[in-house]
Amino acid sequence: MKQVSIKDIAREARVSHPTVSRALRDSPLVKPETARRIRQIAQRMGYRPNAVARGLVTRKTWTIGALVTSIADPFTAELFGGVEEMANDNGYSVFVANCCADPDREQRVLRLFQERRVDGILVLSSRVGTLHVPLLTQLKVPIVLINSEHPDRFVHSVMIDSVTSARTAVQHLIDLGHRRIAYLGDRLGFRSDIDRFAGYREALTLADYPFEPELVVHGDGRPEEARRTMCRLFELPDRPTAVFCYNDLTAIGALRAIHAHRLRVPDDISVVGFDDLAVASFTEPPLTTVRQPKQMMGRMATEMLLRLLTGPQEKTQVRLPGELIVRESSSPPVSKGPTGTRKPH
Amino acid sequence: MKQVSIKDIAREARVSHPTVSRALRDSPLVKPETARRIRQIAQRMGYRPNAVARGLVTRKTWTIGALVTSIADPFTAELFGGVEEMANDNGYSVFVANCCADPDREQRVLRLFQERRVDGILVLSSRVGTLHVPLLTQLKVPIVLINSEHPDRFVHSVMIDSVTSARTAVQHLIDLGHRRIAYLGDRLGFRSDIDRFAGYREALTLADYPFEPELVVHGDGRPEEARRTMCRLFELPDRPTAVFCYNDLTAIGALRAIHAHRLRVPDDISVVGFDDLAVASFTEPPLTTVRQPKQMMGRMATEMLLRLLTGPQEKTQVRLPGELIVRESSSPPVSKGPTGTRKPH
DNA sequence: TTGTACGCGTTATCAC
DNA sequence: GTGATAACGCGTACAA
Numbered sequence: 001m002k003q004v005s006i007k008d009i010a011r012e013a014r015v016s017h018p019t020v021s022r023a024l025r026d027s028p029l030v031k032p033e034t035a036r037r038i039r040q041i042a043q044r045m046g047y048r049p050n051a052v053a054r055g056l057v058t059r060k061t062w063t064i065g066a067l068v069t070s071i072a073d074p075f076t077a078e079l080f081g082g083v084e085e086m087a088n089d090n091g092y093s094v095f096v097a098n099c100c101a102d103p104d105r106e107q108r109v110l111r112l113f114q115e116r117r118v119d120g121i122l123v124l125s126s127r128v129g130t131l132h133v134p135l136l137t138q139l140k141v142p143i144v145l146i147n148s149e150h151p152d153r154f155v156h157s158v159m160i161d162s163v164t165s166a167r168t169a170v171q172h173l174i175d176l177g178h179r180r181i182a183y184l185g186d187r188l189g190f191r192s193d194i195d196r197f198a199g200y201r202e203a204l205t206l207a208d209y210p211f212e213p214e215l216v217v218h219g220d221g222r223p224e225e226a227r228r229t230m231c232r233l234f235e236l237p238d239r240p241t242a243v244f245c246y247n248d249l250t251a252i253g254a255l256r257a258i259h260a261h262r263l264r265v266p267d268d269i270s271v272v273g274f275d276d277l278a279v280a281s282f283t284e285p286p287l288t289t290v291r292q293p294k295q296m297m298g299r300m301a302t303e304m305l306l307r308l309l310t311g312p313q314e315k316t317q318v319r320l321p322g323e324l325i326v327r328e329s330s331s332p333p334v335s336k337g338p339t340g341t342r343k344p345h
Numbered sequence: 346m347k348q349v350s351i352k353d354i355a356r357e358a359r360v361s362h363p364t365v366s367r368a369l370r371d372s373p374l375v376k377p378e379t380a381r382r383i384r385q386i387a388q389r390m391g392y393r394p395n396a397v398a399r400g401l402v403t404r405k406t407w408t409i410g411a412l413v414t415s416i417a418d419p420f421t422a423e424l425f426g427g428v429e430e431m432a433n434d435n436g437y438s439v440f441v442a443n444c445c446a447d448p449d450r451e452q453r454v455l456r457l458f459q460e461r462r463v464d465g466i467l468v469l470s471s472r473v474g475t476l477h478v479p480l481l482t483q484l485k486v487p488i489v490l491i492n493s494e495h496p497d498r499f500v501h502s503v504m505i506d507s508v509t510s511a512r513t514a515v516q517h518l519i520d521l522g523h524r525r526i527a528y529l530g531d532r533l534g535f536r537s538d539i540d541r542f543a544g545y546r547e548a549l550t551l552a553d554y555p556f557e558p559e560l561v562v563h564g565d566g567r568p569e570e571a572r573r574t575m576c577r578l579f580e581l582p583d584r585p586t587a588v589f590c591y592n593d594l595t596a597i598g599a600l601r602a603i604h605a606h607r608l609r610v611p612d613d614i615s616v617v618g619f620d621d622l623a624v625a626s627f628t629e630p631p632l633t634t635v636r637q638p639k640q641m642m643g644r645m646a647t648e649m650l651l652r653l654l655t656g657p658q659e660k661t662q663v664r665l666p667g668e669l670i671v672r673e674s675s676s677p678p679v680s681k682g683p684t685g686t687r688k689p690h
Numbered sequence: 691t692t693g694t695a696c697g698c699g700t701t702a703t704c705a706c
Numbered sequence: 707g708t709g710a711t712a713a714c715g716c717g718t719a720c721a722a
Contacts (some may be wrong), residue, residue, distance in 0.1 A: 056698090
């Protein structure tokens with residue numbers, strides 16, 4: 001069971017163990033022939049360098065820790081795909097730990113990462129929220145947040161520009177000719193819900209449309225509750241002709257509710273989501289949504305982190321634009337009386 | 346930047362470093378008062394034990410490596426949720442690495458895991474397939490496969506019983522009164538496609554229905570190609586009244602195709618999936634499918650692995666039953682002439 | 691109850 | 707070019 005070490009190889013090759021170490025790391029300081037012989041023996045004995053021992057002496061483990069709210073969340077999973085790719089391409093291995101949005105677990109995981117002497121830490125969240133963890137700044141290793149904020153300006157982060165993206169999405173609906181546009185938000189959405197709501201209002205203001213509070217309702221960012229919440233909008237005397245949803249999962253719930261009420265999308269109601277999850281192309285009908293460059297966000301954040309390991313970083317807060325993807329769940333409202341007849345311009 | 350070590354604490358507390366070591370690990374061999382004093386000092390100095398050094402000396406790292414085909418795949422992500430939970434609850438940290446079904450990467454990752462001296466390795470795949478990796482048996486650490494097979498009987502694994510589950514699903518359609526039932530398979534599905542197809546045929550045989558090759562088509566297990574493949578079934582002179590799909594993503598593609606052809610589910614065609622992904626409850630209509638206990642599979646496999654670390658394991662190959670979840674995408678066929686009029690019993 | 695000495699596997703710093 | 711030797715931070719046998 002015991003793995004072979006450079007000392008075993010040294011004995012076999014009748015050299016000292018530092019020579020083996022040098023040979024195996026292609027040091028120019030060792031005679032080519034000796035090096036070849038050593039490498040052969042190492043190969044034959046099935047030698048694998050011990051990254052643990054190396055990490056102890058070099059004080060660099062080539063590992064990073066990824067703290068995620070839930071890896072089962074499709075948004076987070078896609079983010080993480082980018083993280084893993086960038087990390088591995090640069091020789092790093094990634095520890096991942098769920099914290100389930102539980103502050104205590106956040107703390108424990110962060111401590112654990114420190115004990116494991118990770119070179120850096122990444123925090124991934126599906127929603128832009130403020131991180132609970134207070135000990136972030138007294139952390140000994142660099143940290144980059146994806147979709148999290150932290151009061152300390154020195155903490156680096158990557159996130160989507162929710163305000164602008166949401167405004168664009170709602171403007172799309174306005175351009176199609178909608179007047180009564182609802183916002184189906186996420187009361188657990190923290191900053192990103194506030195921002196998307198702000199974008200929604202901006203779009204209305206720019207179009208000189210009134211803001212009607214009755215058209216704003218909140219779910220929890222998941223389909224089931226979104227479905228229930230959507231139903232509340234059907235009870236309004238003058239029902240909206242379009243809904244802008246906090247995210248795709250919310251939109252999926254909204255679609256269910258609409259179909260259950262025997263209404264059609266987009267003819268009766270247009271629906272716009274946010275995120276562009278993989279499933280968004282396969283809802284019924286395919287969902288118009290704001291694409292977040294999830295993989296790229298993961299890669300960028302990781303790249304920032306790796307750069308922080310070599311020196312100080314200039315850009316600390318990156319904010320990326322979303323991209324509106326128009327599919328089939330949005331169209332001009334179909335006239336049904338005095339309310340919303342208006343051509344798109 | 347340098348972290349404090351037990352030696353630093355020892356100096357401060359005017360004891361030797363082994364005493365500190367003992368005190369911090371609650372050894373009974375140290376005087377309670379000294380222990381308390383030491384713990385206080387450790388606390389004050391912000392001491393974090395170095396898991397790297399500990400791993401080197403104890404030859405146990407409390408880490409496991411998870412090799413996944415793609416963490417962005419929702420099935421794998423849910424599996425992994427169970428893995429991470431069980432591992433963390435038992436004090437283990439998890440390395441995760443994608444291999445993208447690339448044998449070379451599989452090899453590299455496995456080697457890397459060995460160099461990091463993980464205590465055990467877990468391989469997660471969304472499809473039951475045969476692992477390429479030949480060096481599995483000469484691995485120095487225990488390994489457990491989820492949804493992978495390996496010729497060597499000593500390799501432990503957890504997987505779903507695809508044959509029985511598929512048979513149950515198809516029997517459900519038969520019980521509803523369907524006679525022309527298609528199988529929309531996955532040509533990249535390896536063993537699990539073969540098994541699910543076998544279950545499909547078994548159900549037909551048991552019902553004394555003829556097997557009609559024209560009703561069997563194959564996609565790649567993802568929605569887009571499933572959609573295209575589904576269209577081929579529409580070109581048949583006598584179109585099926587039900588489709589059993591390799592997995593939920595395939596079923597989602599099938600639903601798209603059906604809707605695009607202006608047909609209704611389940612009235613015109615019933616659709617049954619496999620996996621019960623989170624989205625399955627929110628397709629239009631909600632999908633009848635076979636639930637795989639994904640979280641539990643992850644937890645079980647991890648538990649097996651951890652048990653292997655302490656001693657030999659008796660059960661090596663676990664095969665779990667699936668559970669049919671009947672939702673709204675399956676119903677008795679609606680009569681449309683001589684073909685399929687039959688009451689469910 | 692505590693301290694001394696050593697080892698884990700590797701790299702770094704000296705000599706030679 | 708190569709070999710001693712020390713060091714990384716911790717755990718453990720043994721002595722005190």
